[in-house]
Amino acid sequence: MAALLRVSGASKRFPGVQALDGVDLELRHGEVLALVGENGAGKSTLMKLLSGIDRPDEGEFFLDGSQYTPGNPRHAQELGISIIHQELNLMPDLTVAQNIFIGREPRVGGFVLSERALNRRTRELLARLGLPLEPTDLIGDLTVARQQMVEIAKALSFNARVLVMDEPTAALNETEVDTLFGLIRRFVTPATGVIYISHRMHELAQITDRITVLRDGRHVGTLDTATSTVPEVISLMVGRAITGEQRPRAAAATGDPVLSVRGLRTRALLRDVSFEVRRGEILGFAGLMGAGRTEVARAIVGADRKEGGTVAVHGREVAIAGPADAARAGIGYLSEDRKRYGVLLGRSVRDNVVLASMPRFTSPLGLVADRLIGRTATEYVDRLRIRTPSTGQLVQHLSGGNQQKTVVAKWLVRDCDVLIFDEPTRGIDVGAKDEIYALLDELAAAGKAIVMISSELPEVLRMSHRIAVMCQGRITAILDNTDATQENIMDYATRFNAEAAEGTVTT
Amino acid sequence: ACSDAADKPGGGDEKPYIALISKGFRHQFWQAVKAGAEQAAKEFNVTVTFEGAQEEGNVEQQIQLLQTVIDKKPDAIGFAAIDSQAAGPLMQQAKNDKIPVIAFDSGVDSDVPITTAATNNLAAAAEAAKHMAEKIGHEGKIAMVVHDQTSVTGVQRRDGFVDYMKKNEPKIQIVDTQYSGDPLKATDLAKAIITANPDLKGIYGSNEGAAIGVLHAVQERGLTGKMTVVGFDSGKDQIDAIKAGTMAGAITQNPVGIGYETVKAAVAAIKGETLPKTVDTGFYWYDKANIDDPKISAVLYQ
Amino acid sequence: MTSIPVKRPIAARMRGSVQQVLALASLIAILVFFSFASPYFFTPSNLVGILMAATVTGILALGTTFVIVAGGIDLSIGTGMILCGVMTGVFLTYWGWPVWAGVTGAILFGGLIGFVNGFNVSVLGLPPFIATLGMMLVASGLSLVISGTKPIYFKEHPDFQLLMNFSVIPGARFPLGVLIFLTLTVVAGVVLGKTIVGRYAFSIGSNEAATALSGVNVVRWKLTIYTIAGLFVGIAGVLAASRLSSAQPVGGMGLELEAIAAVVIGGTSLQGGRGSIAGTVVGALIVAVLTNGLRVTAVPQEWQSVVVGCVILVAVYVDMLRRKRA
């Protein structure tokens, strides 16, 4: 029997980059195929070819043995290929239901919409998938994680034969990932198949049957998940061995508190959030989706309004009305929402890297030192291994992971005393993750105070000296690394407060 | 200025209320008409309001103004129509409401207005043409910068000029006609005309803005004194240019008189007196020779 | 997947209607103010006058709302309207068509202008600002060329003016044109709020790339949306010509800004993706009431635009404050 989907000799070139170079790939009936590779290896590009967004320079696709040439995304969908793209593709001003059924709205008599039917069908779909979303919520009001769930619901609402998921879990945490895996397992039948792209190696063993590895736009091998190990996969990916997961070194730092937050409150969510971060310390933040970790960070840097509470840097209280004040006080914030709050997509890598530190590159007359900027950008591109043909490349042409590295570089250049990293390794490949971990360690060793918010528990456990666990806008525990386990973190992360559950979150 | 009417326009209890709707209000010409109207208002003890389209020549806006005014039920209306036919239904409405209408500045093509206080623009333009022909010696090429391509005054001041030349001056050739009443735009226009016609002998500007533009173009080209410029209306720039000899002369209407006569006629109409069908408010040719004549300087505005 | 149980975000769901009610409130505030300022303001005939003044700009604003919601802009509506008026004159007077045919023809001509705009924007990919700026210039030139720079009068059809002026309530001077405006408002409201065209307009304005990725034929729907705007331009042109009993070949410039202002005052975002017809109507009425009120209270004319400018700023600012708090 022919494979469900076969890619043969696919090549794609962008100006300055050979993104794909004769890639072969085979998805069998009834399997979950992992597609892995470093940032910029060409995974997303391949999926864009499959869905008809881009056209291959060379190569052919076969669906159940017959040739398949997708003209556009709609065409691909009609043929049964449904894709969740790496970058979210939602309309923020429309509701959940309107987004899921865009282009397929239930209508009465041709042109008139039936909003009632639309919401009913959506509610049915969400109930079937077990996703806690309200059909009438506006997408723009949802967190990235919830938006990701909408994407998943949308992809599953088609009668797809092939489901492609490009890093669907990047914004999810462990519990939510489990739900997703449940959905995937229910989706897979002998007639269907899934291509699953992820940088989280431990997920592969849980859900996939085989693993296809891309490197530099080429197919370098396909392994059976059952008979291969993570280090094996990684070395295929990066062409060298990587040590992988490990618990952190040294005990908690004992320097002076650099950042002290007292009684932080916001109208929507936060209640009496207090913590401090010391010189040389990495404080991890763990919690379920919507626990309020991002909101803590945004409130500290003044991106959202505080209702109460104080922020002190080096023991001196600072009034922060906006991110500019925060930066002046030495607090930098790397957002979890790269596209919206992180990168300038239409500007060069160079411009992005120095954006937070422009005064440093400006003469007293206001002239910018382009030479110095270029040198600095090159230095960080090399250091973070950002894959780009030049520092002048527009960020929108970088792969997702490389965009993320660009944002990280921006804050490394700025050299703040306090760095708040919200999901810093989102979408970053294993090799680069290790490098970022090393960088964080280096920064801490250099005396910075670091807050790291992450939805990946292993990452939190590995990096943090102490771990703050949040639930419903409150800090339910601050654990020392030595005391922390996945189990007790989950326990504290689910200490719901009955009264809060009913009232405090809204309005 | 018209704020004395602010509180109770058309109250009718004491002073009669006369509403004037003009084509525009921003240009000096209309301000002079307004001044004349206010002078008459004082003299005859009536209340006058004066409004014009924000953008001169915008029929729609003017109709809007007229509608608002009719709704205020004034004792009489003075109306300078941008397009007389366009106002037909409202003229009818005014008649039904028994509000007498006096046309001014240009005629209203309707039997509703009791009288019309206006300049004969065709004749005035012909007068300008006559002087232009004399100054250039009855032969050669000339051009026109007309302030508006579609309005009645624009068309009449063009056609009156052209017709005169056609009839009386076979050796004069009008080589180009361009349209703009904005001084800056008219400057660039006139320069382009001069460029395309190196042997041009004179240019006619059909209102204040157009004439100023022509003057500056001539000056920027360094042709001052070599090019015959004939203008229309008054204003300080034209008066100075005529005194200095850089402009041969210009036609002036009697805007103050137009405003005055309109109000005067309205007062008569309110009293039920009969009026002649037209009140010619006249026009004058003025140049270096007669500019200080009291009769002339009385109708010039700075 | 565990998540925090939250109450239903009622605030967010009511946002749309609350917004309209509040814009309405500021309209009412202005109405009340002028009613006290002048005894002539709050009279039936003046109120009808205001509605008539709002009709043409209002209809233009209705059509433009579609374009702006879809993330575009249309600068050609002012001169396009003039051109449609001229075409009405051509059909009725030059070619002697019956009124119904001439009116239909002129409206369809407006649709054609919109279609060309849509083509330039969606097929050729020109920025909407440029595409419609070009059309604005072309239309203003064509009006002059076609009409021979002279107004066209409807001598063959003296009754054509009734289209705008016919009094639907005998004796009460409530003109047909205003009724047409109100009807069009309802139609536009339904089309934008309840049909697939409206849904895609919001979707495209919200995220065009994502809408395209979802399999919606964005090119086709943008064509449709600009064509709809064009049809409204056609209707406005016919009504303006009817009101003036003549097709005036000049003017129209500046009207596009007035219409866009009405749309934006009504709470529609120039970013696209958010807006409503009800808001647009309220926006158009705010501008019309303000202009009329200032005239009726005899504020010196040179001050009027200063006041209108300030009120627009304040109205939008108050609207924003309110929305931020909501």
Add this chain to the structure above:
Amino acid sequence: MTSIPVKRPIAARMRGSVQQVLALASLIAILVFFSFASPYFFTPSNLVGILMAATVTGILALGTTFVIVAGGIDLSIGTGMILCGVMTGVFLTYWGWPVWAGVTGAILFGGLIGFVNGFNVSVLGLPPFIATLGMMLVASGLSLVISGTKPIYFKEHPDFQLLMNFSVIPGARFPLGVLIFLTLTVVAGVVLGKTIVGRYAFSIGSNEAATALSGVNVVRWKLTIYTIAGLFVGIAGVLAASRLSSAQPVGGMGLELEAIAAVVIGGTSLQGGRGSIAGTVVGALIVAVLTNGLRVTAVPQEWQSVVVGCVILVAVYVDMLRRKRA
């Protein structure tokens, strides 16, 4: 991680300059066309005339480029310029200030207008379209109010007109105003391209939220950017007044669209984040050359706006095609 060996992306690095060169190419095409169409076109005096015609709009377009690059828009530049001209008259004639003080005062007044725009946009958070539309109306009214609806003449300072008209090359009639325009072009180019203001303008236009979260004081920089645009408005107003040796209190409406058109034809995106001063100058020259050429070749004026509209559409389309291919 081995990086893919690629050829040096010279194409990408040259893109900026290539773009300008190509917009320039279409300017040159128009120049060549008219040179053949009329013997009077390509003469030194006519070329200087074109530059003079381009000066005021061009200076307005320079300032607007900053605003548009930063993702905003400024509709108040046309009437703002008129108001600055009137203020020049007030300072020089009514108050009898010396020329240097009056000119400086008027330019600073322009800066003030821009500052108010910037305040409304960045501090109050009004949409730029509305904020500057309001200012457009306010400025047009204030010009009339302040001047008493009469032009103000510079009787005390007969030499004021030399600012625009003084011939810098003796005998060759190359006016000072044009030299000022060229100088300002260089200044604007440096400020936008090489200084921190320009860098932030691009960043804000590209992604305002991300720029703010990078610790940039977006409010302050937007204020700065609108103020810069206002200063250019002030300069344009002074030069326009100087050219006519009088401050004309009317007009200016429509000029903003002309200036914005020049900016967009020059390749600056109305979305913000992309653009250049060189492009803007070329765009302004394209419009000026086209207008002049059509007049010199005596194309009937009613056709001119049709032709200008079409050429704008074609020029931008060609520019886009090229960029897509690059």
